[in-house]
Amino acid sequence: MNMNTANERVSPGALQQLAESVLAAHGLNADDARDTAAILVLADLFGLSTHGVSRLVSYTDRLRLGGINAQAQIQVQALAPALLRIDADNAVGPLVGHRAMTAAMQAAEQTGVALALVHGSNHFGPVAPYCHLAAQAGFASIMASNATLSITPWGGKQTRLGNNPIGFAVPNPGGHPVVLDMALSVAARAKIRNAAKAGVPIPEGWATDANGQPTTNAAEALKGFLLPVGGHKGYGLAIMVDLIAGLLSGASYLTKVSSWQDDPDKPQDLGHFFLVIDTRRLGSTEWLAERMRDFAQIIHDTPAADPASPVQLPGEREYARWEAQQAQGILIPTDLLVQLRALSASKA
Amino acid sequence: MNMNTANERVSPGALQQLAESVLAAHGLNADDARDTAAILVLADLFGLSTHGVSRLVSYTDRLRLGGINAQAQIQVQALAPALLRIDADNAVGPLVGHRAMTAAMQAAEQTGVALALVHGSNHFGPVAPYCHLAAQAGFASIMASNATLSITPWGGKQTRLGNNPIGFAVPNPGGHPVVLDMALSVAARAKIRNAAKAGVPIPEGWATDANGQPTTNAAEALKGFLLPVGGHKGYGLAIMVDLIAGLLSGASYLTKVSSWQDDPDKPQDLGHFFLVIDTRRLGSTEWLAERMRDFAQIIHDTPAADPASPVQLPGEREYARWEAQQAQGILIPTDLLVQLRALSASKA
Numbered sequence: 001m002n003m004n005t006a007n008e009r010v011s012p013g014a015l016q017q018l019a020e021s022v023l024a025a026h027g028l029n030a031d032d033a034r035d036t037a038a039i040l041v042l043a044d045l046f047g048l049s050t051h052g053v054s055r056l057v058s059y060t061d062r063l064r065l066g067g068i069n070a071q072a073q074i075q076v077q078a079l080a081p082a083l084l085r086i087d088a089d090n091a092v093g094p095l096v097g098h099r100a101m102t103a104a105m106q107a108a109e110q111t112g113v114a115l116a117l118v119h120g121s122n123h124f125g126p127v128a129p130y131c132h133l134a135a136q137a138g139f140a141s142i143m144a145s146n147a148t149l150s151i152t153p154w155g156g157k158q159t160r161l162g163n164n165p166i167g168f169a170v171p172n173p174g175g176h177p178v179v180l181d182m183a184l185s186v187a188a189r190a191k192i193r194n195a196a197k198a199g200v201p202i203p204e205g206w207a208t209d210a211n212g213q214p215t216t217n218a219a220e221a222l223k224g225f226l227l228p229v230g231g232h233k234g235y236g237l238a239i240m241v242d243l244i245a246g247l248l249s250g251a252s253y254l255t256k257v258s259s260w261q262d263d264p265d266k267p268q269d270l271g272h273f274f275l276v277i278d279t280r281r282l283g284s285t286e287w288l289a290e291r292m293r294d295f296a297q298i299i300h301d302t303p304a305a306d307p308a309s310p311v312q313l314p315g316e317r318e319y320a321r322w323e324a325q326q327a328q329g330i331l332i333p334t335d336l337l338v339q340l341r342a343l344s345a346s347k348a
Numbered sequence: 349m350n351m352n353t354a355n356e357r358v359s360p361g362a363l364q365q366l367a368e369s370v371l372a373a374h375g376l377n378a379d380d381a382r383d384t385a386a387i388l389v390l391a392d393l394f395g396l397s398t399h400g401v402s403r404l405v406s407y408t409d410r411l412r413l414g415g416i417n418a419q420a421q422i423q424v425q426a427l428a429p430a431l432l433r434i435d436a437d438n439a440v441g442p443l444v445g446h447r448a449m450t451a452a453m454q455a456a457e458q459t460g461v462a463l464a465l466v467h468g469s470n471h472f473g474p475v476a477p478y479c480h481l482a483a484q485a486g487f488a489s490i491m492a493s494n495a496t497l498s499i500t501p502w503g504g505k506q507t508r509l510g511n512n513p514i515g516f517a518v519p520n521p522g523g524h525p526v527v528l529d530m531a532l533s534v535a536a537r538a539k540i541r542n543a544a545k546a547g548v549p550i551p552e553g554w555a556t557d558a559n560g561q562p563t564t565n566a567a568e569a570l571k572g573f574l575l576p577v578g579g580h581k582g583y584g585l586a587i588m589v590d591l592i593a594g595l596l597s598g599a600s601y602l603t604k605v606s607s608w609q610d611d612p613d614k615p616q617d618l619g620h621f622f623l624v625i626d627t628r629r630l631g632s633t634e635w636l637a638e639r640m641r642d643f644a645q646i647i648h649d650t651p652a653a654d655p656a657s658p659v660q661l662p663g664e665r666e667y668a669r670w671e672a673q674q675a676q677g678i679l680i681p682t683d684l685l686v687q688l689r690a691l692s693a694s695k696a
Contacts, residue, residue: 079460079629079630080458080459080460080461080626080629081429081430081458081459081460082429082430082456082459082460082461082462083459083460083461083625083626083629085630108430110428110429111428111429111430111431111459111461112427112428112429112430112431112463113428113430113431113459113461113462113463113623114430114461115460115461115625117630140591140592140596142490152650153647153650153659154659154660155652155653155654155657155658155659155660156650156651156652156653156659157650157651157652157653158650158651160646160647160650168584168585168588168591168592170588170591170592170595170596178587178588178591180584180585180587180588182581182584186578212653229577229578229579229581229582230534230577230578230581230582231577233530233577233578233582234577234578234581235662236516236528236530236662237516237528239526239528239647239661239662240516240518240526240528240662242643243488243516243518243526243643244488244516244518244625247518247639247640247643248488248518248625248627248630250630250631253639253643254643254646254647255646256646275461275623277431277463277592277596278428278431279596281427281428281431282427282431282433282465282596282598283598291595291601292595295590295591295595295601295602298508298602298603298604299501299508299587299602302500302501302504302505302506302508303504303505303506304503304504304505305503305504305505305560306503309503310503311501311502311503311504312503313587314583314584314587314588
């Protein structure tokens, strides 16, 4: 049996506890460890394992090196009733995301809509967990972050832009929310990193090498850049995310964002934005549930090109994994569990 | 000389006057005609001629048939300080867009951020003019609309979704704003319609025929469906736009949106959303101008794959056309001008 490919099932509660203890061992207080862990465990529940508790390895590395501030004091400033600017004080990313999303929801309770612009942050995991939590509380959302360099501007041949993930969600009182969480590259950099680790090739169209030439060699692709989804349109979206999440928030942007891989001891100064819309102001729960049910039915009734693959709404695949893993436990590689248990015992 | 391909240069002011007189001849009051025309002339200035004054032909057709309400009373309701619901009363689309954007900006003067959700509207032209006007007033924006059916849900083979345009803009006090305006299909339906009219083929990857098979025949493509940009990611974005602009606004969505082509005499009940962010709350004009200048320089300095095609920001091509046509006049087909002059003399 190869230890690298063995997996274990871990209950969400046990994984939450393990993640909390890892973070506590690296200097986070109990509240901060809890909220940070909640985002990562949600990512694993959705099957987004490249952005779940596996990230604790690099997060704790950076906490040890002082690249992330374990005792950060996140400051929320209301520039206007519906517009918040948040100084993340170089806190661990998912904690920042959790607090910023919560602050935006609190403001939107009064104003119906609110936007939190965040600077001084770090890699915040996937967007889906924040979208999910906001939707569970009744808020539709648009949320995004800038990111470490990975994409070349359209028509260029040098990485000057992240693959800036963006998420959208609408609550569905009768079932799971509709959640779209996507990076603006054709494929996530983490998938290429995993392919390189495993020594397997990547599909055509994902990336180029350092000279801007298309490649299926994962190691070469890591030295090159990711291709934006939909060519110039994905490039344009990545620019707009960086302008709102990075430039308007007061964070770093483009080439000024620090890489957590190349400079783990430095603050990244990432920027995020969290826009939330209180759907309870729009109509009753029944009104929304009925419209969402009807909308889903129209999509699900679409004749499928392949009858074995029915047409789905964004997020349905992730919620199917969420349900299965809630019931059966979350699949985590054994060697990662060993590593996390060791990290939970180590001192900050 | 073929009249179909002859063009004339018309000053922006003269085109505005002509468009206003066409709309006034079809029952709009002076204020409504002015604001509607302003959006269409801006579209032409940007070179977006498929969505400029050429649209007056179908708009006036529908005004004559009673499909659009010439004397609409657009109602703005504040559901919360930063959240507006707007009943467009089946007004002509660009008028609705102009009024909704203005109402959102007025609300955001107080709250910093505001969102207008619009139902009961019609085709509102391109998004760029609204983004431009908001940016000139100091507001960053995200704006979108649902649309007549043109895309099949990913993995399906029947059109149940529009190519739902979305726009983003950030003001740039030292120059032109950065504006991204894109439909969520690889190509706009209007381009395929023009190719079909001209009897020329369309590029591969734009569309399929009615059986879901890829085609380069423009006429067959008009019977089939558009392909979403970036495959499932563009599909996901089109769904999220319809959920916010259509479902949450109280408008029609998906297959329930009426086609202005197939049923010109019926209200479309389209939905839009207009989100605006008051950038003056974030910092001084100098602060924003300096960051935008720096951001643009990083992008422009990217080594170009083709040295003859320097790397650009979204909207730069459109603003180059805007400047040229402000100076030299807007290029309009002569036969369209003949048609518009006739429409300006006809009774509602």
